[in-house]
Amino acid sequence: MLSVRNLSKTFSGPRSKIVLAGVGLDLRQGEYIAVMGESGSGKSTLLNLIAGLERPDSGSVALDGVDFTALDDDALTLLRRRNMGFVFQAFHVLPYLTVAQNVALPLMLTGVPDREMANRVEQMLDAVGLGGFADSMPRELSGGETQRVAIARALVHRPRLVLADEPTGNLDAESAAQVLELLRRRVKSEGAAAILVTHSQQAAATADRIYMLSGRGLKEMA
């Protein structure tokens, strides 16, 4: 489903840095993998390149055979809109929308009819345990609850691929465990593939396969 070949990225500036060098990866439908690495190893950059938010210096990324390098910014955005979901360390929910409105954002962007949109939002909120919070504002929620909103938003439009960048980085241990379990369960039940970027061993342990990203590239760990 996802094919990453020989990806390289260097950040220019007063101290230019090679962030990724010759990284390759294949991901099949339904797979849930974790990518670990030290700070500055390029984990987030890898995620951004896979999401089409940045362009590689060399190499390619293809989703279901569609090569990203052949697409302009608008085409990448449309591909991302339909096929990807995101969960961030900092949650990134819009503070001025209700919980339900935040979850509904991807459906609005993909043009899902109103009735279907309302139904799917309700179902997803129930699935993540926030059934009674539809009209709540994000500031009323705890960190764990907010991350559940983000997970619901990431999956409501049935994406092919979910990208999670340190989703438990801002959570306490108990909330983190709950969120990880929820994330894996929902990804599997929706039939999506997922890449979890983390520096936490516990978080990585929830994945089917674990990769280590370093200056020597991306290696699967036993």
Place this chain on the structure above:
Amino acid sequence: MTAFSLRRRLLLAPLAEHKGRSLLSVMAIALGVALGYAVQLINQVAVNEFSQAVRTLSGQADLEIRGQRSGFDESLYAVVARMPEVAVASPVLELDVRIVDKRESLKLMAVDVFRAAQVQPELVLADAGEALDFLRPDRIFLSQPASEWLNAKAGDMIGVQVGLSEVRLRVAGIVSGESLRQRVGVVDIGAAQWRLDRLGQINRIDLRLRPGADIDAFAARLQLPPGVVVERPEANIERSASMSRAYRVNLNVLALVALFTGGLLVFSTQALAVVRRRSQLALLRVLGMTGRQILAGLLAEALLVGAVGALIGIALGHVSAELVIRHLGADLGAGQFLGLRPEVRADPLGLTLFALLGIATAAAGSLAPAFEAARASAAQALRAGDEQRMFEHLQPVLPGVLVLTAAAILTQAPPVRGLPLYGYAAIACFLIGTIMLMPRLAVVFLRGVPRLPFAPARLAVAQLARAPGQAMVSLAAIVASVSLMVSMVIMVTSFRISLSGWLEHLLPADLYMRTGLHNEAAFLSPENQESIRAVPGVRRAAFLRTQQLLLAAGRPRVLLMARAIDRNDPQATIPLVGPHIVPKSGDPPPAWVSEAVADLYGYRVGTTVELPIGGQRARFTIAGTWRDYARQQGSVVMEREVYVRLTGDRNVNDGALWLDPGASVASVKEAIQARLPGGLNLEIAEPGQIMETSLRVFDRTFAVTYGLEAVAVVIGLFGLSSSFGALVLARRREFGMLRHVGMTRRQIGGMLAVEGALVSALGLATGIALGWLISMVLIHVVNRQSFHWSMELHLPWSTLGGFAAVMLGLAVLTALASGRRAMGEEAVRAVKEDW
């Protein structure tokens, strides 16, 4: 929940989240639109009323034959009336006359009632007491506004000043024409010629041609004496409107300054909103919103602000216009539309124009931030602490330099239909170019700031040096409003001092006499002049005769001033500008033209011109150009003895008296008024009184402009407050960290105060320097092309210094007040968001 409701929420919620700032943007646009629309409405209504009044007086005429206001031989009427193309010819003697006990004049229309009924029927529609009242020599009909002004109804007596005497007329009735909304009196033409000492003279013939006659061909065939022209009635309207056009356009531009400043405030607010919402906008990009959709969303916010502001502004403008007309008059005190009582009516075109202008201003203010947000890298923007990146990037210098260069070029362009449009464009380019270069100026300025002794101050300098773009966003509105205020202060000060010097030059005598302003029937006869010379205490008397000259069709009349002047030393009498010559023996006699005449008619020193005086084309040598602030349409000075030789007219309008040493001004004044029949109708004043009155009128005229500029400064201050508040919000994690490491609230306050002082000092210094530059454009381009006035530059250092000190203090207080949040608990809690 529907997709529509979600989209609506995405649009409205960011505005509602910061209601104060949104309201500020709305009010800034509203204020600008209100001022612009109010001025437009006042001008439009006044000009329409004036045009309507002129049209009413023209009636159904196809053509008007006009001459000097002093009149031409009435035998021309008989010739023209017999021409086969002419259906009806209506002779008119049109004069502005003074009514005894009133300072303002009444427009007197002396007509042949039988002819006028066929050409200007509105003038002769009246409820007359008796049928023959229109022919009686002691009767006058008044328009409704004139009747109310004079508090005179049918049967009452009013006195008209002729010479120095009073001619009593009985009000026979009120002219009932509904479109006659000017102060007008109508009398029989024969009676007027006799009683106003204008026997054999008329100054206008209104013609209605037969159906099918070729109007232009007929006009071209007419053989008219010198100084008499034929034109369509519209030309008179155009001439009348053109006299006030420059003043009206200047007022419009000043009002638009407030709107421009409002637009800059919207720019500041939107730019900082984009900074504050950087990660939110990045999230939407990540979720699948294209750059174009982000751009459209941000522009929609601005359009909404603009639309609401424009609606409020239109309503406010209409109310303001009504209030201003009621209390200040349609000319805002400038004396352009005397005798009019316009009523404010909504102007659909003006309303639409200013509403669209308000919306466009808001959109324009948001364009740059919206484009930046649409192009920003979503991946980078999602990282905490990225907010400041937007300000770190220094825009290239070239665009700002190019805009400034364009401004310099535009200052050399000529006027467009008498309006300094390129001058205004140059001012706009100077403003925009400077604002574009603000980040660079900030970097240069901050490099020059010495190392300050305490840590918060050093932090403040470091913060500003790292983010020069912040200076542009914070200061755009304040630089614009300060520079425009400073430019007006410099221009008005220069003008006032030049005016004062001009008056001193023109008023060297001890006493001045005038038979009345706008009083064409008043004069001092030769006998009156001798009586004045003979008054004890009078050492010397010099008299002046004025006439209105029509030099070209469609152009305003030029004032001819025949006075005692030494052709070898004209500078002793009138303030000359530029080179001047003394005509050689045998050359035509000299004439000195005002700057307006030189500009409008191209009369150059040394050339020979023909002027229509005394019914002939008399040749003159242009001996010099002089500065005349009193007559925007122009004036010509000539030697009085030449005038008398050409015309035989020995009457005068004004006089100047030099007194014997020790003579009492009051006694001489009393003696003159006692000796002359009708002496009390003579206005006598000392030069100090005349100067004081003139400067008071000047100050009143510019009071409105100061008011408009003050509004712009207030908007600028609000912009500074808003931007400081928004910047503090965007940096709340930084302040939280500083509180965590031990910086006290007072120290953070000190840091903000230093930032505020530095940024404001930069803004003020830039604003003052730019203001000086713009004042040069106002003095040498705008004023020169609008009003044909030159003036010397005078810099009011103490006023500017005081203004700068007050503004700096206000700006620092504003920064502190806006940064209150930075010192609170919320900043400390903000640190928990990730870095």
